[in-house]
Amino acid sequence: MSLxxxxxxxxxxxxxxxxxxxxxxxxLFHSVLWLALTLTGTAGIFLSLDAEFLAAVQLLLYxxxxxxxxxxxxxxxxxxxxxxxxxxxxxxxxxxxISGAVLVGVLSFVLRSPAWGPRPPIAGDLTKAIGQSVLTxxxxxxxxxxxxxxxxxxxxxxxxxxxx
Amino acid sequence: MPASMPTALPPYVPLHAYLxxxxxxxxxxLFGVVTRRNTIGILLGIELMLNSVNINLVAFARxxxxxxxLVFTVFTISITVAEVALGxxxxxxxxxxxxxxxxxxxxxxxx
Numbered sequence: 001m002s003l004x005x006x007x008x009x010x011x012x013x014x015x016x017x018x019x020x021x022x023x024x025x026x027x028l029f030h031s032v033l034w035l036a037l038t039l040t041g042t043a044g045i046f047l048s049l050d051a052e053f054l055a056a057v058q059l060l061l062y063x064x065x066x067x068x069x070x071x072x073x074x075x076x077x078x079x080x081x082x083x084x085x086x087x088x089x090x091x092x093x094x095x096x097x098i099s100g101a102v103l104v105g106v107l108s109f110v111l112r113s114p115a116w117g118p119r120p121p122i123a124g125d126l127t128k129a130i131g132q133s134v135l136t137x138x139x140x141x142x143x144x145x146x147x148x149x150x151x152x153x154x155x156x157x158x159x160x161x162x163x164x
Numbered sequence: 165m166p167a168s169m170p171t172a173l174p175p176y177v178p179l180h181a182y183l184x185x186x187x188x189x190x191x192x193x194l195f196g197v198v199t200r201r202n203t204i205g206i207l208l209g210i211e212l213m214l215n216s217v218n219i220n221l222v223a224f225a226r227x228x229x230x231x232x233x234l235v236f237t238v239f240t241i242s243i244t245v246a247e248v249a250l251g252x253x254x255x256x257x258x259x260x261x262x263x264x265x266x267x268x269x270x271x272x273x274x275x
Contacts, residue, residue, distance in 0.1 A: 002176070004175075004176060004177055005176070005177055008177045008181060015189060016188055016192070019192040019193070019212055020192055022192075022196060022208055022209075022212060023192055023193070023195050023196030023199070023200070023212070028202060028204060028205060032208065035208050035211060035212070038189075038212065038215065039211075039215060042215050042218065042219060045185075045222075046219075046222055048177070049182075049222050049223060049226040050226060051222050051225075051226065051234055051237075053234075054218075054222060054234060054237055054238070054241075057241055058218075058241065061241055061242075061245050062215070062241065062244075062245070065245055066244075066248050069248060069249055069252055070207070070208070070248070070252065072252075073204055073256055074204060076256050076259070077204070077255065077256060077259040077265045090199060090201055090268075091198065092199055094199075095195045095198035095199035096195065098194065098195075098198055099192070099194040099195035099198065100191065102190070102194055103187055103188065103190075103191035106187040106190070106191075107184065107187055110180060110184060110187060111180070111184075113180075115179075115180060116178065116179040116227050118176045118178075119176070119179075119226050119227045120229045126231065126234065129231040129234075130231060130234050130235055130238065133232070133235050134235055134238070137232075137235075138232075138235050138239075141239060142239075145239060145242055145243070148243065148246060149242070149246060152246040152249065152250055155250055155253070156249060156250060156253050159250075159253040159254065159256075159257050
């Protein structure tokens with residue numbers, strides 16, 4: 001028996017456990033730390049799928065960037081110590097029903113679909129293939145992404161302007 | 165029961181295992197979005213949902229041998245980071261004006 005299913009099972013347990021902790025923890029700051037664990041576990045899933053470049057991007061942008069921004073936002077909007085950092089959830093039953101219905105719907109669709117065989121062997125360097133197709137086949141979405149970032153940058157500057 | 169269920173531990177991880185994992189993570193994120201009251205908590209739930217979609221994209225790309233899914237994952241990760249940065253900027257701005265980060269208190273548009 002190979003190591004691959006064991007690795008996947010361990011990663012899946014870590015991912016699901018930390019994701020549940022993200023949505024159920026009372027302390028918002030702990031919630032963000034659990035999210036960091038979830039995102040790091042996702043990087044592990046990417047590694048198990050031979051996508052090393054995406055794992056690195058995931059760690060740098062998500063686990064590094066997003067978590068830092070969220071922590072910064074919490075520090076700005078809440079007091080770090082004190083009762084305001086605790087957050088309450090509402091309508092737990094309704095949320096459970098809605099998300100459970102979505103899960104059952106998606107799972108019934110997934111499990112009825114025909115099974116795929118094992119993954120094909122890697123043809124060449126995946127990172128190189130990503131870079132080449134970004135600048136050839138997907139060059140238009142890539143440029144649109146630049147426009148999106150420009151708009152986001154303008155928006156961020158507009159939000160951050162000092163009060164007159 | 166389909167042959168893809170990971171109960172018998174096949175020598176390789178089938179595509180369906182990744183899809184089921186992503187579906188579970190997506191619904192956990194949806195649960196967070198629906199039940200959280202703090203706007204930052206809602207954003208964390210959205211993060212979880214987008215993250216599970218990335219798992220799907222990478223798994224399909226790897227199993228089909230097409231690099232397009234990997235490229236789209238790069239795009240979604242970039243867009244998500246921009247979205248979170250702007251969303252949190254909005255939260256901070258709203259907090260500066262209204263002194264609250266709870267979504268229920270932001271009912272200016274309620275008729």
